[in-house]
Amino acid sequence: MKKVHKAINRYSKLQYLVIIFTIAILGLNALPNWFGEKAALHVQSNSTEMPNIDSATLFNLLTKQGIQVDSINQQQGQNIVLLDNKTQQQKARNLLATQLGEQYSVAMAMESDSPDWLKNIGAKPIKLGLDLRGGVQFVMDVDTQAAMVERKAQIEQDLSQLIRQFNARGTRITSKHNGEIVLRYPENSAQKAALSVQALVELYPELLLRVNTAQQTTLRENEQFAKTFHQALMQQNIKTMRDRIEALGITEAVVQRQGDHFIRIELPGVQDPSQARRIIGATASLDFHQLQQQGGALYKSNSGEMVRLNPSPIMSGTHITDAQSRFGETGQPEVAITLDSAGGKLMSDFTKNHIGKPMATLFSEYQQNEQGLREKNSKVISVATIQAHLGSRFTISGMGSVKATQELAMLLKAGSLTAPVTIVEERTLGPSLGQQNIDNGMAAIALGLSMMLIFMALWYRKLGLIANVALIFNLVCLMGLLSLVPGAVLTLPGIAGLVLTIGMAVDTNVLIFERIKDELKRGKSTALAIHHGYQNALGTILDANITSLITALILFSVGYGPIKGFAITLGLGILTSMFTGIYVSRALVNIFIHKLPGQVATKNPKTTRQNKRTAITSKQTTQQAQL
Known part of the structure; x- marks a missing residue:
C-alpha cells in the first residue's frame, strides 16, 4: 500500500488571504503618516x-x-x-x-x-508626543493632606452647630494632631451631647465612635477611609484638570496620575504657557455666605473693609454647572451662574426667607508664601442685597477687570479643585526642536534599517532578501498598528523602540535561517531543512519575544510619559515582528524557494558509504549556494 505524505512548506489559500488582508489593513492605516x-x-x-x-x-x-x-x-x-x-x-x-x-x-x-478618501475611511496618522510636536509639560503636586485638614475643620464646625442645636451646654471640642476629635461635657449634658454625636455620625458615616468615660467621647476616621478619600481626591482633581484644559481649547492634552500624589499634564502645541499655568494651577473656589452682626469669621472685601460672615456657607461652588462672563446692565463685567438641582434648591430655600438681607460671595484660593508653604487666602468679592427669590440662575460681580471675570467664569465652569495643587515642574519645548527630534529619529531608523538590509542580503542571500521584505512589512505594520490603537502616542523614546524593533525582527529571521543551515548540514533536502528550521526555531522565538513582551507590559503599567511611549512601541513592535518574521517570511519562502531543485532526498542502495558522504557534501554545498 502506497504511503501518503503530507505536503510541507504549503499554506492554504485562507492563510494567504489572512496574511494579505492583515498587511493591507495595517498598511492602509500607516499611509496617512506619509502625508503628515x-x-x-x-x-x-x-x-x-x-x-x-x-x-x-x-x-x-x-x-x-x-x-x-x-x-x-x-x-x-x-x-x-x-x-x-x-x-x-x-x-x-x-x-x-x-x-x-x-x-x-x-x-x-x-x-x-492626507487625501479625503483616507479621511473618509477613518485613517489617521500617529499621535505625536510632546517631545516631537512641541508644547508645555506640567507636573502638579496634589496636597491631599490640606484637603483632609479642611474636612476635619468642617466636621468640627458641624459638630459645634449640632451641640448648639441640641443645647448640650458646657460641651467642649478638642482637636488632636493624630486626627481625633475629643468631646468633654458635664454629666447633666451627657445625653444631649450623645444626641449631637449621633447626628454627626449620620452625616459622616466613616467616623468611629468611642466612649471613654461618662463625660468624654472620642471621634476618629477609620484608616480605610483615609486611603479611599485620597484616591477620590486624586480622581476628582484629574477630572477637573481635564475640564479646565478643554476650556482652554486644547483637544489633545494628556492628563494622567504620576506616583502617589502627582499629576502629569502635557499640552501639545501650546507655546505660551502663562495662561495655561494660571488656569491649571489655580485653586479658586466660590462660596456664598450670610452676613452676621456678631461672631463668625472676618474677611476683607475688595474695598478693604472687614466683613463678618457666618462660617457655614449657604452653598459651595461645587453646585455650579455653568458660568459665563458678560457685561451687566451697568456696563460692569459679571459672571452669570447656573446651578444644579441641589444647588438651586439650597439657594431657593435661603433667599425666599431672606429677601432684603445681604449675601456675600467669598472667593478663596491657595497661594505659596515666602517660605514656600501653601496658605489659603479668602476675600469677599461682592456683598449684594437679595432683591428677589433666587433659583438656579443668578449673577455675581465684583472681580474688577474683564480678564479676571473671564478666568473666574472658566474656573467655575470647569469645577473647583478638591485639593490644592502646586506646579513642581514646568518644561516648554518649541516646535522647531520637536521637528529636529523627528528628523534625528528618522535618520536613526533609516541608518539602522539600511545596515540591516545590507547585512541580511549579503549574509543570507536569497533568504536574506526575503527577510528584508518581511522587515519592511514589519515597519509598515507597526506604523499602522500605532495609528490604529487608541491612546498610542509616538514619543522620542518610542522612536528608539522602533529602532530596537528592527533588530528584534532580524533576530527572528536569524534564528530561523541558522536552524535551516543546521538542517542542511545534516544532509536534509531544502524543503525539509526549511520545514524543520521554522518548526524548531518557533519555541525559541516565542520564549524570547514573550519575555520581552512581559517587560514591555511592566514598563507600560508603571511608567509615565516617555517611558510609557517606549513601552507601547516596544510591545506592539514585538507583536508585528513575530507576525512578519514567522508568518510573512514563511509565506514568501513557500512561494519563492520551495521550487528550487534538490528538495527531495533519494536513496541509492548501490552507492558506497564514501560516495554517499561525497554526494551529501556536494548537495549541501549546492543547496546553501541556492539559498
Whole structure:
C-alpha cells in the first residue's frame, strides 16, 4: 500500500488571504503618516441659536493679522481652519477667541493632511508626543493632606452647630494632631451631647465612635477611609484638570496620575504657557455666605473693609454647572451662574426667607508664601442685597477687570479643585526642536534599517532578501498598528523602540535561517531543512519575544510619559515582528524557494558509504549556494 505524505512548506489559500488582508489593513492605516499633519483650529457656536460663522469671515480675520491659512472646511457643524505654519496656531487661537467672544469656542488641534478618501475611511496618522510636536509639560503636586485638614475643620464646625442645636451646654471640642476629635461635657449634658454625636455620625458615616468615660467621647476616621478619600481626591482633581484644559481649547492634552500624589499634564502645541499655568494651577473656589452682626469669621472685601460672615456657607461652588462672563446692565463685567438641582434648591430655600438681607460671595484660593508653604487666602468679592427669590440662575460681580471675570467664569465652569495643587515642574519645548527630534529619529531608523538590509542580503542571500521584505512589512505594520490603537502616542523614546524593533525582527529571521543551515548540514533536502528550521526555531522565538513582551507590559503599567511611549512601541513592535518574521517570511519562502531543485532526498542502495558522504557534501554545498 502506497504511503501518503503530507505536503510541507504549503499554506492554504485562507492563510494567504489572512496574511494579505492583515498587511493591507495595517498598511492602509500607516499611509496617512506619509502625508503628515497640519495645525488646525476648530471653531463652532456654543449655542444652537447662534449660527456658525462663515469661512470668509474667519479667513479675513486671520489673514489681516498675517496668519497664513491653508484651507477652511465645514464638518459636523463646525469650521476646521488649517494653518500653513504650526508656530502661529496659538496666536490664531487667541485672536479668534478675542474677536468672536464666548458665543463661539475655538479649540486647537492637529488635522491630517492626507487625501479625503483616507479621511473618509477613518485613517489617521500617529499621535505625536510632546517631545516631537512641541508644547508645555506640567507636573502638579496634589496636597491631599490640606484637603483632609479642611474636612476635619468642617466636621468640627458641624459638630459645634449640632451641640448648639441640641443645647448640650458646657460641651467642649478638642482637636488632636493624630486626627481625633475629643468631646468633654458635664454629666447633666451627657445625653444631649450623645444626641449631637449621633447626628454627626449620620452625616459622616466613616467616623468611629468611642466612649471613654461618662463625660468624654472620642471621634476618629477609620484608616480605610483615609486611603479611599485620597484616591477620590486624586480622581476628582484629574477630572477637573481635564475640564479646565478643554476650556482652554486644547483637544489633545494628556492628563494622567504620576506616583502617589502627582499629576502629569502635557499640552501639545501650546507655546505660551502663562495662561495655561494660571488656569491649571489655580485653586479658586466660590462660596456664598450670610452676613452676621456678631461672631463668625472676618474677611476683607475688595474695598478693604472687614466683613463678618457666618462660617457655614449657604452653598459651595461645587453646585455650579455653568458660568459665563458678560457685561451687566451697568456696563460692569459679571459672571452669570447656573446651578444644579441641589444647588438651586439650597439657594431657593435661603433667599425666599431672606429677601432684603445681604449675601456675600467669598472667593478663596491657595497661594505659596515666602517660605514656600501653601496658605489659603479668602476675600469677599461682592456683598449684594437679595432683591428677589433666587433659583438656579443668578449673577455675581465684583472681580474688577474683564480678564479676571473671564478666568473666574472658566474656573467655575470647569469645577473647583478638591485639593490644592502646586506646579513642581514646568518644561516648554518649541516646535522647531520637536521637528529636529523627528528628523534625528528618522535618520536613526533609516541608518539602522539600511545596515540591516545590507547585512541580511549579503549574509543570507536569497533568504536574506526575503527577510528584508518581511522587515519592511514589519515597519509598515507597526506604523499602522500605532495609528490604529487608541491612546498610542509616538514619543522620542518610542522612536528608539522602533529602532530596537528592527533588530528584534532580524533576530527572528536569524534564528530561523541558522536552524535551516543546521538542517542542511545534516544532509536534509531544502524543503525539509526549511520545514524543520521554522518548526524548531518557533519555541525559541516565542520564549524570547514573550519575555520581552512581559517587560514591555511592566514598563507600560508603571511608567509615565516617555517611558510609557517606549513601552507601547516596544510591545506592539514585538507583536508585528513575530507576525512578519514567522508568518510573512514563511509565506514568501513557500512561494519563492520551495521550487528550487534538490528538495527531495533519494536513496541509492548501490552507492558506497564514501560516495554517499561525497554526494551529501556536494548537495549541501549546492543547496546553501541556492539559498
